[in-house]
Amino acid sequence: MKKIISLLSISAILFSSCKKDEVAEYDPNVKATLSVEFDNVAGSSDLQLNTADYTNALGQQFKVTKLKYYVSNFKLTNVDGSVYTVPQTECYFLIDESNAASHMPELSIPEGEYKSLSFVIGVDSLRNTMDVSQRTGSLDVSAAAADMYWSWNSGYIFFKIDGTSPAITAMGGVFQYHVGGFGGYSSSTVNNLRTITLDLTGRGTPKVKSGKETNIHLMVDILKALNGTTNMNFSTVAMAHSPNAGVPVANNYVNMISHDHTEN
Amino acid sequence: MTKKYWFIIFLFLTGIYACEKELIENFTGFQKPSNFPEPVYRLNDNIITKERFELGRKLFYETKLSADNTISCGSCHIQTAAFTHHGHTVSHGIFDRLGTRNSPPIMNLAWNTSFMWDGGIVDLDLQAVAPITNHLEMDETMPNVLNKLRNSDQYPTLFQKAFGSSEINTTNFLKALSQFMVLCVSSNSKYDSVMRKEGNVSFTADEQEGRLIVIQKCGQCHTEPLFTDNNFRNNGLSISMINDEGRYKVTQIDSDKYKFRVPSLRNLAFTAPFMHDGRLLSLDAVLDHYISQVQNIPNLDPLLHQNGMFGISITTNERQKIIAFLNTLNDRSFLFDKRFSEP
Numbered sequence: 108m109k110k111i112i113s114l115l116s117i118s119a120i121l122f123s124s125c126k127k128d129e130v131a132e133y134d135p136n137v138k139a140t141l142s143v144e145f146d147n148v149a150g151s152s153d154l155q156l157n158t159a160d161y162t163n164a165l166g167q168q169f170k171v172t173k174l175k176y177y178v179s180n181f182k183l184t185n186v187d188g189s190v191y192t193v194p195q196t197e198c199y200f201l202i203d204e205s206n207a208a209s210h211m212p213e214l215s216i217p218e219g220e221y222k223s224l225s226f227v228i229g230v231d232s233l234r235n236t237m238d239v240s241q242r243t244g245s246l247d248v249s250a251a252a253a254d255m256y257w258s259w260n261s262g263y264i265f266f267k268i269d270g271t272s273p274a275i276t277a278m279g280g281v282f283q284y285h286v287g288g289f290g291g292y293s294s295s296t297v298n299n300l301r302t303i304t305l306d307l308t309g310r311g312t313p314k315v316k317s318g319k320e321t322n323i324h325l326m327v328d329i330l331k332a333l334n335g336t337t338n339m340n341f342s343t344v345a346m347a348h349s350p351n352a353g354v355p356v357a358n359n360y361v362n363m364i365s366h367d368h369t370e371n
Numbered sequence: 372m373t374k375k376y377w378f379i380i381f382l383f384l385t386g387i388y389a390c391e392k393e394l395i396e397n398f399t400g401f402q403k404p405s406n407f408p409e410p411v412y413r414l415n416d417n418i419i420t421k422e423r424f425e426l427g428r429k430l431f432y433e434t435k436l437s438a439d440n441t442i443s444c445g446s447c448h449i450q451t452a453a454f455t456h457h458g459h460t461v462s463h464g465i466f467d468r469l470g471t472r473n474s475p476p477i478m479n480l481a482w483n484t485s486f487m488w489d490g491g492i493v494d495l496d497l498q499a500v501a502p503i504t505n506h507l508e509m510d511e512t513m514p515n516v517l518n519k520l521r522n523s524d525q526y527p528t529l530f531q532k533a534f535g536s537s538e539i540n541t542t543n544f545l546k547a548l549s550q551f552m553v554l555c556v557s558s559n560s561k562y563d564s565v566m567r568k569e570g571n572v573s574f575t576a577d578e579q580e581g582r583l584i585v586i587q588k589c590g591q592c593h594t595e596p597l598f599t600d601n602n603f604r605n606n607g608l609s610i611s612m613i614n615d616e617g618r619y620k621v622t623q624i625d626s627d628k629y630k631f632r633v634p635s636l637r638n639l640a641f642t643a644p645f646m647h648d649g650r651l652l653s654l655d656a657v658l659d660h661y662i663s664q665v666q667n668i669p670n671l672d673p674l675l676h677q678n679g680m681f682g683i684s685i686t687t688n689e690r691q692k693i694i695a696f697l698n699t700l701n702d703r704s705f706l707f708d709k710r711f712s713e714p
Binding site for chain 1: 413416484485487490491492493494496497500501503504505512513514516517540541542544545546620621622623624627
């Protein structure tokens with residue numbers, strides 16, 4: 108009996124110490140790094156600029172020469188239900204397929220396990236109307252944002268895909284789909300801001316802790332930006348350079364991002 | 372030549388010299404004319420100093436802003452034409468590429484709620500990016516412009532003086548340009564003197580009557596004292612060859628088709644031709660348009676279609692008085708203000 112009691116107490120200690128460890132694992136007052144990888148693909152192939160041929164839902168062949176988009180306003184929901192919003196000063200990222208260093212934004216967030224991730228494709232209306240001194244880094248119109256900004260209709264281009272297709276007879280076979288439009292300054296205009304919310308529980312929740320790297324790996328399927336609610340037809344619409352013209356692409360690309368896996 | 376004559380010339384020259392010296396030494400920053408409303412421009416976000424203003428002026432006249440280093444802002448916004456492109460219906464950019472719209476005046480922009488004929492830009496600080504990057508205008512990129520300035524002999528020092536750092540960045544570049552533009556205030560017309568009760572200046576009977584007619588028949592759009600309501604309106608010009616849809620291009624709202632920003636009536640004597648595409652070559656042509664040539668096109672402003680009649684009913688007598696009044700809105704001192712001239 109004594110033996111049993113001692114065994115019980117040992118196991119109780121073990122359990123409690125175990126549990127204690129679990130509780131002590133995360134300190135919400137400590138910030139740690141979570142990287143979010145935007146892996147641009149075309150269906151089941153890794154996206155190759157300029158060289159690879161792809162086919163859209165209408166059977167039209169095309170190449171992609173440029174792919175750039177903004178992701179911003181990241182929010183993470185902890186398994187305990189609390190939501191962490193990444194501060195405004197550090198929540199704007201420009202993903203540029205031609206620049207590998209841009210593919211993995213790093214977020215500094217409180218330690219913890221997170222069950223969902225949400226962010227905006229584009230630049231919100233507030234930042235779009237802010238003083239020029241608040242538009243630095245990825246939003247600098249003389250640097251990173253130089254070709255992601257409509258000067259004639261002040262506002263950022265949220266998403267840009269350029270390419271060529273033999274289906275286009277005019278303009279050297281070039282297509283350019285530039286999507287922007289945050290809802291307008293004075294009159295209510297087209298709003299192409301789209302919020303993406305991803306459940307992370309199916310493919311691995313990130314367990315964010317200082318001293319280690321945690322990465323959420325997302326797949327961004329550009330075929331889904333071109334195909335979907337509206338199958339973009341290169342031969343009839345080769346150019347989209349206004350908020351209105353961008354609506355079908357925005358309505359498609361709201362479904363282009365999926366959670367592939369998490370590296371803890 | 373008599374001695375007296377020479378003496379007068381001498382006095383005159385001393386006067387000019389003294390004037391110039393005084394203007395440069397007594398930099399007063401932004402002064403709101405007492406007969407103007409509060410400015411729209413956020414002056415608190417761009418503290419005006421002499422060095423920043425002078426840097427902005429130098430940038431305004433800087434040809435490095437264009438792709439081939441041939442044109443500056445001042446090329447199409449000429450001071451002697453009240454900062455418009457006098458005689459040009461639409462302006463030409465580098466390589467003589469022709470634009471589609473008439474160069475608007477750099478004048479009283481601190482009170483503008485939006486910029487460009489279609490209002491596509493709402494912050495003066497971001498305005499300059501448009502002509503710099505427009506293919507038909509300067510066709511340059513912002514990174515190139517800043518790099519050219521960084522690599523110049525003078526600019527790092529000038530930015531250092533103005534902003535306390537030789538770093539040339541987007542914010543400092545654009546804010547310096549804004550300082551120059553914000554200070555381009557034209558408020559010394561006869562009209563302003565009368566309104567501010569300066570000296571013994573008063574309207575003639577015709578000017579006084581003309582003012583009342585303008586207030587009554589034009590004032591809903593060309594509202595005192597800036598003579599614009601900052602709104603977008605379709606004034607019944609026939610649709611142009613290039614089908615410029617104006618405000619619609621920005622908002623893509625059908626009811627904005629063929630609407631353009633209401634321009635000010637100040638300095639008309641120096642800013643012909645008129646309208647968004649400069650199609651009306653004289654003030655007389657403008658009055659003819661409103662009296663008898665207003666077209667019934669989609670979204671025509673209701674003010675130009677009242678009681679089943681198109682346009683504005685103006686008698687020959689009224690027309691003379693309107694012109695007499697409009698002439699009191701010309702501010703010649705603005706054209707020769709040394710502060711705004713190419714340094």
